[in-house]
Amino acid sequence: MDFLKSAVASAIAKSSSFPFTIGDRVDLDASIWTLSNATKKDDNSPCSVFTFDIAAQRSYLPLAKNAARKLRTLRHPGVIKVLDVIENETHIYIATEKVTPLSWHTKRKSLSEETIRWGLYTVASTLKFINNEGSSVHGNVRVGSVYTSDSGEWKLAGFEVLSSMNEDDAIIYNYGSLVPDSNRYAPPEIAAGGWSAVKKNPLYAPDSFGLGTLVYEAFNGSFTGTDRLAQPGSIPSNMVAPYKRLVNNNPKPRLSAGHFVEQGKKTGGFFETPLIHITEGADSLGLKNEQERDQFLNELDGLTDDFPEDFFKIKILPELLKSVEFGGGGPKVFGAILKIGTKMPDDEWEAKLLPLVLRLFASPDRAMRVCLLDNLTAMIDRIPQKDVNGKMFPMMVTGFTDTAPVVREQTVKAVLTVISKLSDRTINGELLRYLAKTANDEQPGIRTNTTICLGKIARNLGTSSRTKVLIAAFTRSLRDPFVHARNAALMAFTATSDVFSEEDCATKVLPAICLSLIDKEKFVRDTANKAFDTYTARVKKYAESLPDTATPAATADGARPSTPARIGNQNDASGWAGWAISSFTNKISTAKGEMNNAPAIAANGTALTQTTSLPTSGRATPTVTAGPERPATIRLASTTTSQRTSVERPSEPAREDDAMDAWGEFDDDGDNFFDAPAANKAATPAAAPFDDGGEPDFAGWLAAQNKPKAKNPLPKGLNKPTNGTSLASRPAGTRSASSGAPAAKKVVPVVQKKPAVAPVPVKKVDLEPKDEGNDDDWGAWD
Known part of the structure; x- marks a missing residue:
């Protein structure tokens, strides 16, 4: 029979007209309800459904109907939120927000002390509203009547006997004893004289005693009977005195829920916690002035990791998002948002926070831009690569040319964070162009940080431009008047020694480093010596792998493939002078003039x-x-x-600068x-x-x-x-001496004639000078 009833209930729940899809059942303590997880069919959002089987529990029907009616009419932040109530001939369904029984957490003792204080404050404030503003008695306050929402907040339910004391035929008088397990939680006066005793005592007395049992069970994990309430157990010391007044056997001096909240809110009271302050201030965050908002954020920063994460994601985060985007919350609010976002899964972070982050990068507020760049390390792994290249980086590069130095510097530092998400085209194109500007920035700190940045992203640069860019940037920085810029360049050279070829190390890097070996600052010289040793060791190692000579080996018949140009006697150890003279005379035509x-x-x-x-x-x-x-x-x-005055000679000696410039005219290969x-x-x-x-x-x-x-x-x-x-x-008398200038010379082409006989070799020209005392005689070259 029970199986048939369950099948009918399931069929009703699965019908097209039923707006919820009921899923797994949730275990409850003694209750007239069955709790199940469910989803709304219209938007697939999660929810919970309380089901009451009329046929199986007809004696409890008045309790179920009272609970459904009170939940429909009673609205309070501390009361479980009702989505819909459906009644038919067989069942009563109460669909609520997604909730979990508090007993799950208390039995496992998985709640922190601060979370329990926060939950008790919520329940006590709700009871205060019911007793004072509603002039009603709950009559069923216990752990089994409290649930936790997705946000971690404690929500009060169990309204089976909730009654207004203004009614003469209140349900609590007749059906209060029908509540499951009521004898274990009933106050002493109710256990002795029944629920009619409520009329003779303060209205709040039954609920205050129930609140005391909740305090005991929340801190100690279990409750077996009223006789255990005398021992506070794990209840905090500053809450023990008010707790004892809650569970007083005499209902007259019993502390009401309202007075319990007031004592806890006093200076240094047990309800004076950051979490409670945040809960109270979150709803009005957008209306707070700057001072109140700063106080709220300072309390938010003071929270530890054992606070309920879901509460911040569901309750605090939306208010913070509205404040930072529309209420002028500023960087401090955004920092609190990121702190909450660190514990969010990637898909949830991308859905809730990524759109805001991308919008804020387009904000003209410099303080917000600096805050974004400072916290970019905590966000970059959550931002997809396509959004970094297509949306974030194009807005981020405006910081390279900002008039505020702090923005330019933070932008340069942020390059190290985003470099892993940038495409090769962006790195070797747009990024390098902006870094070339900051490398010449008027601020020495920005120039230094640019050098450090290039050293750290060296391996991300393209192989075709890496060597050229790094050597040019570091070499320029070595001549920077700012001492730390020079030191950073040397450190960057040392850190990137493996990205240069051995030829570049020997011909470009080492000459640049040598300049710093005699720097005026000792710590720069020390860094230069370390860099010099690093590159020297690498060049020496490479030189050891080279062959002894590059001259081609002799062939089998002893002849070499080609005859090199004669440059003097190379076999003679003292032949360096002969090499110099021979080489110079062979190339005498290259002399100027x-x-x-x-x-x-x-x-x-x-x-x-x-x-x-x-x-x-x-x-x-x-x-x-x-x-x-x-x-x-x-x-x-x-x-x-005197006769050689007509020969062309330089009008003045060459300057030293011109001689130095001449080195740049030589070809590399020679x-x-x-x-x-x-x-x-x-x-x-x-x-x-x-x-x-x-x-x-x-x-x-x-x-x-x-x-x-x-x-x-x-x-x-x-x-x-x-x-x-x-x-x-020629005879001396036949020479022309009229003007001292030679006579006009007629150029006669020389025609090579084919000799009839063997050609007669031309005799050598006698180069022996006539005048032995002439300094410019050609005999100097013999």
């Missing part, structure tokens, strides 16, 4: 024309055109010092440094190579490189004769 000397004349009067200034190989073996042999020996006429300029090539036909036996042919070189100019005539003795003979072989 021109040497305008007359070309060498062959014995038959034909000019020996050099086709190229120097070969690209770097050897001092010029190519000349050979004419018929002439027995006369050709010598360059020696000139006096391939072009030792090559002769192509502008000096002669436009003559190719000639057979001339073997000088390893000695430079200065006469042929002078003949090809130096051509007379109208404005800068050559000195006497080097002018080309008009009749095709050398100056040395």
Whole structure:
């Protein structure tokens, strides 16, 4: 039969007209109701349903009907919230907010002392309202009549015998004894004379005694009978005296619920707790002035972690959200919001707090922006990456260019927090552009923090721009007048030593660090020495892995693949001087300016024309055109010092700055440094190579490189004769001396003739100077 009744009730609950879906049943203490978890069909929100089976408990029907009627009409924050009441011929359903029996927590002793005080304050305040404003008696105050909501608040129910004392036929007089387990909780005067004794004693007396039993059971976990009430047990010491007055056997001096609240609210009273203050002030937070709001937030900060989390999420958080967004709550309120949000699951945090955070980043309030940046560490893991890149970061970058230095500095620091959520394109594009601005900020602290930031995000930068950006930023910071900026650059170099190649370490980083080895500040020098040792050790280790030489190995027949340019005697230990002289003479054409000397004349009067200034190989073996042999020996006429005044020379010595700048003109690979300029090539036909036996042919070189100019005539003795003979072989009387300038020279192209017989080698030019005392003689190069 019971199974049939249960099936009928289930069928009714599952019908389309029933607005709730009943789920699992919840265990209760002795009660006329069955409690079940349920959901509303219209919005799927959770709720609870109290079910009364009329057929099974018809004797308790007046109690069930009274409870349903009182819950419909009585509205108070401390009373369980009723959503709907449904009555039919078989059942009475009372749908309420989602609740849990308080006995679940008291039996497990899972409630903290502060939470129990807060709950007792709520129940006592509700009883005060029922007794004083409602002129009614609850008559069933116990642990079984109290429930906890989703917010953790204690809610009073058990209105089976709630009666107004203004009624002559109040239900409590006739049905009070029908309440389950009433004998165990009944006050002494009720146990002795029945519920009619209520008329002879103060109205509040039964409820005050019931409140005392609730205090005892909440702190001690169980209640077996009124004889145990004399021992307070775990009740706090400052609450023991009022508690004893609640459970006084004599109803006359018994303390009412209202007086119990008043004693607890006195200075230093047992109801003077931050949690109770917050509960009272949360509803009017938006109406508080700045001083009252600050006091409220200070109390909120003083809460410990053992307070009910759900209460803050459901009751306090909505009020805080409204205050910070519409009531001018400011950074302090937002800090309290984040503290509550730390215990929220990710999906709930994203639904309730993320929209607010994104809106606040667009706020022009600098204090709010700084608060957001300071607390970004606690939020960043909850913000999806797409929202960081698409919504938050575009608003966050405005802080890089803000006029307030504190905003710029906090924005730079916040980069370390958001870097893990930024895309590579954002990091290597927009972020680096803004960091380049803060690296040159007028505030030294911002420049220093930018250097530190770059050092910490070095591995997040793209490989193509990492080395260039970091070396440029750190090197610039090494020259910063702010001492901590220089020290930060050295520390950043040390921390990022592994991101640079060995070549960059040797050619770019070490030279930059060396400057700091003689810094004026000792702690900077110490940091520089550590950085220098780090990079030196890495370069040395890399150098040990290099081969002994880069010269190609000899082939099987003993010949090398290619013949390197001759640079003197490399096998001689003292050959460094020979290398220097040989290299310089081979590259003499790279010297600045021109040497305008007359070309060498062959014995038959034909000019020996050099086709190229120097070969690209770097050897001092010029190519000349050979004419018929002439027995006369050709010598360059020696000139006096006064005769050489027409040779081009610099007008003034080069400055030291220009010499330093010249280092920047050299190619990195050195391939072009030792090559002769192509502008000096002669436009003559190719000639057979001339073997000088390893000695430079200065006469042929002078003949090809130096051509007379109208404005800068050559000195006497080097002018080309008009009749095709050398100056040395012409008589002195035939030389032109009319104006001191050489006669107009007719350029006669030299045509290479194919000899009928074997070619006669041209004899070497005698370079022996005529004047032994001349300082500028070519003999210095022998």
